Amino acid sequence: MKITFLGQGFESESKKSVGNTIIKLFKENKFSSFTGISAFASEAGVVGLSECIASGAEFYKTLNLIVGIDQEGTSKKALKEIxxxxxxxxxxxxKESPxxxxxxxxxxxxxxxxxxxxSSNLTARGFFGNVESSLMVEFKNDNAEGIKLLKEIKDYYSTLFDFTDPNLFKISPEVINQFVSEGIVPTKKVWKKKHKKNTSNKKPKEENDLEIPKRPTVKIPSNFKGRYKSNKTVSKLITELEIDNKFEFENEENNQVLWQSGGLTERDLNIPKGANTNPTGSMLFKKGTLKGIDQRHHFRDAVFQTLDWKFDTTAGKTHLERAIAQIRFVIKGIDYGIFPITITHNPRTDTASYRQKNSMTQLSWGETKNLIAQDELIGKTATLYKDVTVADAFTLIIE
Structure with a gap:
């Protein structure tokens, strides 16, 4: 069991904020269920969370959220976004006072x-900007201490986790309007007025002025500033926030090297600079450091043999075989999560490329284009690993 302190807002970077951590966790394919319980929620916090949920849509089968509305802490708009x-x-x-x-x-x-x-509420500031402190507990599901802790939490809040509590109200437009009409949930305008912090520089009227030193504040990512601000992917957020996410294999001995490239080129990295060279959006699996292989067949028939291969149905491309590989991308030591990457193989043996013994298999960068298109990666090496204990679990490390 691993316990990590998540502190934020007390200094200007706060790379271990709850928001940064949740962004990363939603990219993990080892999770299939998320349950969030928060005293308050804001529109910006929920909009930002929607990007996280979208990024993990392929892996997360169960998504639950419970929010409180006491002290007008959650606005009508936030509930509508939920x-x-x-x-x-x-x-x-x-209705009772607690x-x-x-x-x-x-x-x-x-x-x-x-x-x-x-202490972090589901708000933009609660996730990033406020001075907050939390503990993150990570454990394998056969860990006795972890199982005990999870049981204690679920037992204490049993009627929340099984959704049978009589004070739970399923969120719907009708329920939201009822709470607004009762004066319990404020409109966005009322909520903003109540929660606006007084940052005026006006001096107090008292004879002795109160001197308050200025302090640096944490940058809140654009996705957590409301629906109309920006629409970055979670991977771009990780880059934007420079999340401290140093990668280490959990069980290094289980990860086998399948392939290692030579020095990556501008074309490989989707950043060609020549006037007559266009980005291809893909990279050929060339022989690299592998010895004694036929690069025309090796990647289709050995490296990615177990993937679910299907022929393309697009006119003019029906001879191409394609498959999706779930690949974790680790670039310069930062784990950006797992992406569905298309692998394409051309099985034709009557082409010039085949006769010249060129590679016939390539990957399409897809969502990861913006991650790999970096000048500083030119000449670096890409290494593809496979976890031999998990079906089709690949990791691509560029360093």
């Missing part, structure tokens, strides 16, 4: 579990 996510979502509300104040973000998979518990 409803638009199309996930299993609820409001928790009780306010609903937990913040729990739970990621569960077949073999792994990660829990974040702390």
């Amino acid at each position: 409803n638009d996510l199309g996930i299993n979502s609820y409001i928790f509300y009780q 306010i609903f104040h937990p913040k729990i973000y739970l990621f569960e998979g077949e073999s792994d579990t990660t829990i974040i518990v702390g």
